Amino acid sequence: MSIKVDSLCHVYHPGTPLETQALSGVDLIVERGKWVAVVGQTGSGKSTLAQHLNALLLPSSGRVEVDGIPTTSGAFELREIRRKVGLVFQYPEHQLFAETVREEMAFGPRNWEFPEEEITNSTRKVMDLLGLPHEILDRSPFELSGGQKRRLSIASVLVSRPDYLVLDEPTAGLDARGRNELLCLLKGLVKEGLGVVHVTHDLELALTMADRILVLEKGKAVFCGTPGSLLEELLERPIRGLCLPPVLELVSGLRSYGYSVPYTLDSEELANCLEREIRP
Amino acid sequence: MKFLNHLTLGQYVPANSPVHRLDPRCKILSVIALLAGIFLMEHPVAFLAWGGLLLLLSRFSRISFRVVLQGARPVVLLVVFTAAIHLFLTKGTVLWEWGILSVTREGVTMALRMGLRLFFLVLFAGFLTLTTSPMELSDGLESLFHPFERFGFPAHEMAMMMTIALRFIPTLFDETDRILRAQIARGADLEHGGLFRRMKAFIPVLVPLFVIVFQRAEDLALAMEARCYRGGSGRTRMNPLAWKKTDTFAIAAVIGIVVFFVLLDLRG
Ligand SMILES: Nc1ncnc2c1ncn2[C@@H]1O[C@H](COP(=O)(O)OP(=O)(O)OP(=O)(O)O)[C@@H](O)[C@H]1O
Ligand SMILES: [Mg+2]
Numbered sequence: 001m002s003i004k005v006d007s008l009c010h011v012y013h014p015g016t017p018l019e020t021q022a023l024s025g026v027d028l029i030v031e032r033g034k035w036v037a038v039v040g041q042t043g044s045g046k047s048t049l050a051q052h053l054n055a056l057l058l059p060s061s062g063r064v065e066v067d068g069i070p071t072t073s074g075a076f077e078l079r080e081i082r083r084k085v086g087l088v089f090q091y092p093e094h095q096l097f098a099e100t101v102r103e104e105m106a107f108g109p110r111n112w113e114f115p116e117e118e119i120t121n122s123t124r125k126v127m128d129l130l131g132l133p134h135e136i137l138d139r140s141p142f143e144l145s146g147g148q149k150r151r152l153s154i155a156s157v158l159v160s161r162p163d164y165l166v167l168d169e170p171t172a173g174l175d176a177r178g179r180n181e182l183l184c185l186l187k188g189l190v191k192e193g194l195g196v197v198h199v200t201h202d203l204e205l206a207l208t209m210a211d212r213i214l215v216l217e218k219g220k221a222v223f224c225g226t227p228g229s230l231l232e233e234l235l236e237r238p239i240r241g242l243c244l245p246p247v248l249e250l251v252s253g254l255r256s257y258g259y260s261v262p263y264t265l266d267s268e269e270l271a272n273c274l275e276r277e278i279r280p
Numbered sequence: 281m282k283f284l285n286h287l288t289l290g291q292y293v294p295a296n297s298p299v300h301r302l303d304p305r306c307k308i309l310s311v312i313a314l315l316a317g318i319f320l321m322e323h324p325v326a327f328l329a330w331g332g333l334l335l336l337l338s339r340f341s342r343i344s345f346r347v348v349l350q351g352a353r354p355v356v357l358l359v360v361f362t363a364a365i366h367l368f369l370t371k372g373t374v375l376w377e378w379g380i381l382s383v384t385r386e387g388v389t390m391a392l393r394m395g396l397r398l399f400f401l402v403l404f405a406g407f408l409t410l411t412t413s414p415m416e417l418s419d420g421l422e423s424l425f426h427p428f429e430r431f432g433f434p435a436h437e438m439a440m441m442m443t444i445a446l447r448f449i450p451t452l453f454d455e456t457d458r459i460l461r462a463q464i465a466r467g468a469d470l471e472h473g474g475l476f477r478r479m480k481a482f483i484p485v486l487v488p489l490f491v492i493v494f495q496r497a498e499d500l501a502l503a504m505e506a507r508c509y510r511g512g513s514g515r516t517r518m519n520p521l522a523w524k525k526t527d528t529f530a531i532a533a534v535i536g537i538v539v540f541f542v543l544l545d546l547r548g
Contacts, residue, residue, distance in 0.1 A: 056461050087465040095462040097487035107484065111467030157466060
């Protein structure tokens with residue numbers, strides 16, 4: 001049970017003056033209960049890849065399979081794929097439309113013909129999960145704060161109980177607290193067996209949260225592996241399109257001056273080690 | 281998967297060609313002359329000459345003929361429809377009959393004439409937007425309408441409105457496309473069911489679109505105010521339009537060709 005991406009290529013507007021090769025030969029496997037981060041510079045093809053995972057875009061060549069069903073199947077399978085793979089776009093709050101939060105939450109499950117009773121139940125459950133108070137159920141989604149809107153739009157995807165969740169820059173425009181809350185919550189869902197694909201350009205975030213990291217550069221996968229091995233690689237040679245997070249920059253600087261501090265992203269830990277090093 | 285096609289009627293294709301370099305006023309007036317000429321065409325054969333002119337224009341403006349034709353794709357249906365109406369509804373010598381449908385000799389000529397006219401109108405008008413950036417276009421229109429400001433015609437405001445509208449069409453296209461995808465990802469089904477169901481299915485797309493449009497309008501108004509925009513009077517330009525000798529020559533040539541074609545056509 002996994003999403004398999006196999007030498008995926010994507011060309012936008014083939015045969016026109018606007019032809020763009022957005023992905024060339026990308027491989028990736030996303031398993032349930034795993035957190036996969038996709039990092040890369042702007043324009044590297046992250047969003048394009050994300051849309052392939054739930055068949056909003058179809059491969060120009062190569063294959064994408066969700067639990068064994070290729071995304072090029074018929075309309076019936078396509079609906080199933082889209083339910084299994086929830087996709088949260090960048091700035092998902094721009095898709096809110098309903099009169100009440102309740103209606104907004106019910107939009108997805110109704111499209112997939114969930115029974116009403118089940119919709120009510122899972123709406124409450126998902127809202128609790130995302131820390132949205134039940135009082136807002138009858139309010140207009142447009143009256144919520146920015147952070148609440150973001151959480152509501154993620155909730156409105158989760159309420160259809162997807163097996164995989166693809167998030168395109170979910171933390172963009174959130175404050176540090178909102179960001180951490182969201183990440184914690186996702187971590188919890190991953191523990192419960194959700195497969196998460198987290199598209200971000202924040203390498204530090206990817207290194208701390210993900211089980212696997214895919215690095216894209218101009219549509220090509222330049223690295224795919226665990227955060228540990230990515231760190232090792234990064235310290236040996238620069239990877240195109242990535243630069244070290246500031247903390248690691250500091251660590252490698254310190255090490256070159258002869259301090260034996262560990263490669264860590266945790267600034268607190270680094271400070272402690274450094275203190276021990278300096279004090280005789 | 282394609283939800284909205286981006287290459288649509290009248291998109292600017294930047295290039296450095298003699299046609300691109302012409303003054304927008306010259307191009308607007310030339311297109312008016314050309315369109316008037318096409319309206320006066322009678323003989324289907326004369327359209328061959330217009331087709332030749334089209335090829336020539338595409339050479340001069342360094343835009344491949346395929347792109348020019350692509351621009352007319354959205355109106356193909358309209359052209360076919362117009363031609364069909366004329367084909368079946370013109371009275372005259374009957375050539376062929378089937379039930380209540382009948383095709384007449386006059387109908388065939390009429391259908392050919394109207395269809396080709398419409399098609400050529402779109403193709404020639406397309407050249408204007410293919411070779412002139414929206415900015416130039418609205419500058420040109422503003423300058424052409426300037427004399428009417430004396431009679432209270434809001435030339436500057438019209439041009440500004442047009443610039444803004446043109447500037448935001450692609451943006452709105454992108455936004456619509458994005459919202460469409462987001463709702464499809466949430467299981468929205470926009471392709472099945474009857475007319476009413478399908479119209480209802482578009483509400484989740486239209487509401488966010490309106491929200492974004494109003495948001496953008498407000499942002500833009502604020503940005504314009506912050507830059508002290510206060511209407512047209514006394515504004516100077518960064519790139520003032522300059523009528524050159526080539527423009528005079530070009531427009532003279534176009535008018536000459538049109539008059540020549542029309543005279544030829546009238547003679548039979
Ligand atoms: N609808 C489209 N039409 C044409 N080209 C596109 C389209 N969407 C993306 N592209 C092009 O495909 C390439 C990859 O775009 P994509 O949006 O996947 O990048 P990204 O990694 O998500 O960037 P960002 O971090 O800015 O979101 C870019 O060169 C972009 O210009
Ligand atoms: Mg993106």
